[in-house]
Amino acid sequence: MLIVAAVAIFVTAYFFIATEKFNRVAVVSAGAAAMVVIGAVGADEIFYSHETGIDWNVIFLLLGMMIIVGVIHKTGLFEFLAIKAIQAAKGKPRATFVYILLLVAFASALLDNVTTILLAVPMTFLVTKYLNVKAIPFILSEIFISNIGGAATLIGDPPNIIIASKADLSFNSFLIHMTPVVIVVLAVIIPFLVFVFRKELVNKPSDRVQAMNLKAKDFITDFVLLKKSLIVLSIVMVAFVTHTITHIEPSLIAMLGAGVLIFSAKLKVDDYVNDVEWETLIFFAGLFVMVGALVHVGALKIVADSIGNYVGGNAGLAAGILVVLSAVLSGVVDNIPYVASMSPVVIQLNETIPTITNDGLWWALALGADFGGNLTIVGASANVVGIGLAAARGEKISFMYFLKFGLPVTFISIAIALPYVLIRYF
Numbered sequence: 369m370l371i372v373a374a375v376a377i378f379v380t381a382y383f384f385i386a387t388e389k390f391n392r393v394a395v396v397s398a399g400a401a402a403m404v405v406i407g408a409v410g411a412d413e414i415f416y417s418h419e420t421g422i423d424w425n426v427i428f429l430l431l432g433m434m435i436i437v438g439v440i441h442k443t444g445l446f447e448f449l450a451i452k453a454i455q456a457a458k459g460k461p462r463a464t465f466v467y468i469l470l471l472v473a474f475a476s477a478l479l480d481n482v483t484t485i486l487l488a489v490p491m492t493f494l495v496t497k498y499l500n501v502k503a504i505p506f507i508l509s510e511i512f513i514s515n516i517g518g519a520a521t522l523i524g525d526p527p528n529i530i531i532a533s534k535a536d537l538s539f540n541s542f543l544i545h546m547t548p549v550v551i552v553v554l555a556v557i558i559p560f561l562v563f564v565f566r567k568e569l570v571n572k573p574s575d576r577v578q579a580m581n582l583k584a585k586d587f588i589t590d591f592v593l594l595k596k597s598l599i600v601l602s603i604v605m606v607a608f609v610t611h612t613i614t615h616i617e618p619s620l621i622a623m624l625g626a627g628v629l630i631f632s633a634k635l636k637v638d639d640y641v642n643d644v645e646w647e648t649l650i651f652f653a654g655l656f657v658m659v660g661a662l663v664h665v666g667a668l669k670i671v672a673d674s675i676g677n678y679v680g681g682n683a684g685l686a687a688g689i690l691v692v693l694s695a696v697l698s699g700v701v702d703n704i705p706y707v708a709s710m711s712p713v714v715i716q717l718n719e720t721i722p723t724i725t726n727d728g729l730w731w732a733l734a735l736g737a738d739f740g741g742n743l744t745i746v747g748a749s750a751n752v753v754g755i756g757l758a759a760a761r762g763e764k765i766s767f768m769y770f771l772k773f774g775l776p777v778t779f780i781s782i783a784i785a786l787p788y789v790l791i792r793y794f
Contacts, residue, residue, distance in 0.1 A: 377402045400658055408664060418708075430753065432619065440597045454495060476750075481750040485514050498582065508773055509561045519735065528542060560776075651752060673713075740782070
């Protein structure tokens with residue numbers, strides 16, 4: 369009965385999030401509280417459990433990067449990059465759109481998709497303002513591309529970090545196994561997005577002329593703060609890349625970077641606190657509690673065990689199911705807790721299926737979860753952050769509107785990933 373009650377609470381909360389009947393932060397907070405009241409999860413599990421509690425690494429990674437990015441925003445760097453992108457495209461919206469998406473894809477792989485969205489969305493509002501086009505097509509596409517591009521590396525997408533830890537996979541392993549298919553997916557999805565938003569990516573010749581007359585360097589407002597910010601950001605990025613060597617958690621790196629920047633720049637509280645998306649952080653915390661409750665009562669384990677019983681010793685079938693199921697469930701429950709709950713299942717499948725001689729199931733899980741994160745607003749951290757930043761600027765993106773574009777993007781991505789996994793590994 370406890371499992372039924374926990375699932376009912378989650379489904380109800382998800383319904384209200386999807387239909388937007390109430391504020392999503394209020395919904396997840398109420399859902400999390402309800403899970404505690406029925407006994408599906410307790411205080412120890414919420415605050416201290418790595419398997420079923422709030423993922424503090426994600427929360428503090430976001431908090432640290434929000435502070436750093438908020439400080440950088442005050443220097444005018446985003447405006448500078450926006451003007452450079454426009455002028456490289458000669459004021460043409462579609463060319464600018466492609467340039468920015470390529471930049472987002474590269475940055476997501478090099479940094480991580482959440483950090484990239486934190487950097488890209490503020491810049492996007494400047495780009496669309498001077499091009500005289502709508503911002504939402506840019507923001508949605510940046511979110512999709514950040515999730516795809518981030519799949520290429522160990523640090524690019526949070527689920528990859530979990531998988532690397534559980535399977536003892538190196539940074540180079542992700543480059544070898546994930547990057548090739550990511551490049552193919554990007555080569556298909558970017559033209560697809562250009563086609564889908566072709567009507568919105570249009571402006572007048574006068575808009576282009578006006579944009580080309582802008583001087584990028586005039587938008588830098590504080591060179592000293594910019595220099596300090598970029599030094600700190602560079603150190604943070606290097607620390608992210610060397611995570612597998614130093615074993616310092618990304619969340620700690622981000623918070624240390626934020627602290628150093630605040631101290632060195634002698635910033636006041638209002639200089640960085642106001643740029644933090646507190647609602648986004650609370651939403652994540654509530655979501656982690658609800659999903660953690662499902663893990664704690666065994667609801668997700670039932671699903672995982674069913675997979676093992678169904679596939680038997682068929683490795684190819686196991687991989688195929690894992691890709692598709694991961695895409696669907698990651699879009700529903702957020703790919704971070706999903707991967708955390710499915711990792712033990714993959715370990716078990718690797719041990720029980722005698723024909724598996726490689727890490728194919730891990731790559732199936734990674735591709736399904738990373739690409740499936742594009743399905744809904746709550747599918748990945750970058751989605752929630754991007755939607756939150758857009759809402760703060762008055763651009764509301766509803767659950768169903770996101771799904772309208774996220775569904776085909778996810779379908780195409782998985783349609784490419786599935787044969788890649790089956791042919792290469794099985």
